Amino acid sequence: xxxxxxxxxxxxxxxxxxxxxxxxxxxxxxxxxxxxxxxxxxxxxxxxxxxxxxxxxxxxxxxxxxxxxxxxxxxxxxxxxxxxxxxxxxxxxxxxxxxxxxxxxxxxxxxxxxxxxxxxxxxxxxxxxxxxxxxxxxxxxxxxxxxxxxxxxxxxxxxxxxxxxxxxxxxxxxxxxxxxxxxxxxxxxxxxxxxxxxxxxxxxxxxxxxxxxxxxxxxxxxxxxxxx
Numbered sequence: 001x002x003x004x005x006x007x008x009x010x011x012x013x014x015x016x017x018x019x020x021x022x023x024x025x026x027x028x029x030x031x032x033x034x035x036x037x038x039x040x041x042x043x044x045x046x047x048x049x050x051x052x053x054x055x056x057x058x059x060x061x062x063x064x065x066x067x068x069x070x071x072x073x074x075x076x077x078x079x080x081x082x083x084x085x086x087x088x089x090x091x092x093x094x095x096x097x098x099x100x101x102x103x104x105x106x107x108x109x110x111x112x113x114x115x116x117x118x119x120x121x122x123x124x125x126x127x128x129x130x131x132x133x134x135x136x137x138x139x140x141x142x143x144x145x146x147x148x149x150x151x152x153x154x155x156x157x158x159x160x161x162x163x164x165x166x167x168x169x170x171x172x173x174x175x176x177x178x179x180x181x182x183x184x185x186x187x188x189x190x191x192x193x194x195x196x197x198x199x200x201x202x203x204x205x206x207x208x209x210x211x212x213x214x215x216x217x218x219x220x221x222x223x224x225x226x227x228x
Contacts (some may be wrong), residue, residue, distance in 0.1 A: 007037030034058025095157035166226030
């Protein structure tokens with residue numbers, strides 16, 4: 001049985017979602033403010049979190065950021081009335097796995113939750129915990145990277161996830177579409193340009209010469225290949 005945490009300050013909505021997910025066979029916990037949600041997310045063993053953005057005491061963005069900064073990789077679906085692209089991108093950059101805007105269909109949300117859960121076991125089964133290549137050391141359990149001087153490299157959650165996926169598939173050419181599917185999920189970002197932008201930023205952090213990369217290579221017309 002999958003264990004789900006719903007963090008939503010609209011009590012009627014939270015209870016309605018709880019009832020629907022329990023019918024689907026989920027074990028459901030509910031919190032009505034960000035601080036309680038964060039405490040439950042840190043103390044309970046969960047399979048997925050539905051996290052509202054606009055909440056009292058602590059916003060969903062802050063909860064998501066704090067969980068990811070402490071190495072908590074529980075899948076998160078952001079739930080919000082906001083529709084601006086900048087807010088959607090911010091949630092995903094902080095480490096959310098998907099984003100659903102209100103008003104929404106309960107059936108759609110349930111389908112999104114199940115889709116994220118289908119992707120999650122693959123990530124856990126192929127987990128890369130620690131990696132050392134060239135002058136870079138990466139600890140994927142705690143989402144920390146260090147340079148040759150043992151100084152911490154400032155990397156986003158998505159950059160860690162991209163790098164992890166490359167290391168799990170080293171030597172194999174992966175398409176932009178595959179990266180979107182495995183790292184973001186197709187329903188989140190509409191354009192593969194997102195992948196290119198993240199690769200540019202990642203190269204600046206791990207390559208000696210980002211203009212002449214030795215690890216993350218471009219395979220023109222297809223995507224990218226990671227080599228050691």
